[in-house]
Amino acid sequence: MIDQDKVREAVRLFLEGIGEDPDRAGLADTPDRVARMYQELAGGMDQDPGECLSRVFPVQDSGMVLERDIMFYSTCEHHLLPFFGKAHIAYVPDGRVVGLSKLARTVEIYARRLQIQEQMTAQIADAIMKYLKPKGVMVLVEAEHMCMTMRGVKKPGSQTVTIASRGVFQEQEELREQFFKMLGRGC
Ligand SMILES: [Zn+2]
Numbered sequence: 001m002i003d004q005d006k007v008r009e010a011v012r013l014f015l016e017g018i019g020e021d022p023d024r025a026g027l028a029d030t031p032d033r034v035a036r037m038y039q040e041l042a043g044g045m046d047q048d049p050g051e052c053l054s055r056v057f058p059v060q061d062s063g064m065v066l067e068r069d070i071m072f073y074s075t076c077e078h079h080l081l082p083f084f085g086k087a088h089i090a091y092v093p094d095g096r097v098v099g100l101s102k103l104a105r106t107v108e109i110y111a112r113r114l115q116i117q118e119q120m121t122a123q124i125a126d127a128i129m130k131y132l133k134p135k136g137v138m139v140l141v142e143a144e145h146m147c148m149t150m151r152g153v154k155k156p157g158s159q160t161v162t163i164a165s166r167g168v169f170q171e172q173e174e175l176r177e178q179f180f181k182m183l184g185r186g187c
Contacts, residue, residue, distance in 0.1 A: 001046065002035070002038055002042060004035040004036070004039070007031070007038055008035045011031035011034045015027055015031075041112060042075075044108065044110060044112030045112075048109075049105075049106045050130070050131045052106065053127060053128065053130075053132050054131050055098060055102065056096040056098055056132060057097055057098070057099075058095060059096060062097065064091070064175070064182075065090065065093060066182050066183075067088070067103045068086075068088040070107050071085075071086055072107050072108065072111040075115060076146075077116055081146040081147045082146050083115075083143045083144065084144060087140070088140045088183055089107075089137065090137070090138045090169070091134040091137040091138070092136050092168055094134050097132075110123045110124055117141055121139050121141045121162040121163065125166050128166075129167065137164075137169065138164070138166075138175075138179050139163070142159045142160070143160055144157065
């Protein structure tokens with residue numbers, strides 16, 4: 001849980017630190033706004049992906065399930081700036097599936113905290129393996145990082161792509177190829 005008093009105090013100090021006057025009209029409520037906003041932006045830390053991924057339905061002999069274009073917004077833990085983009089998740093069921101909204105929910109839980117994209121990608125794959133127990137899972141995340149695009153090298157629109165594969169996706173190249181093909185990426 002977030003210590004709102006601490007966040008408010010820290011934001012005030014931060015504003016002073018960058019040479020601002022935290023008492024001027026425009027900034028007077030900023031520490032409080034930021035503290036309340038982080039309740040949401042870091043809210044995923046208090047949520048359990050096992051809760052939504054454990055609500056499963058039986059299926060017989062299903063092929064790959066792909067949920068693509070799951071939009072997410074997260075916060076880079078190195079710079080406290082947003083990174084955002086899309087996650088694509090495929091899995092091969094082992095007799096059970098989850099409602100598709102639960103995959104999006106899982107992305108949301110891991111996005112709503114301070115993150116790095118590589119870690120988020122792996123955490124989503126691992127949570128699905130752990131709770132849904134499919135034959136395999138593959139997660140591809142593509143995102144734009146504001147810490148890259150609004151400063152320094154400034155390459156607007158440049159995307160960072162991360163991939164995690166588990167189980168049969170690790171073992172079978174054809175499955176990975178099918179996944180990329182379904183995403184229209186060929187290979
Ligand atoms: Zn960053």
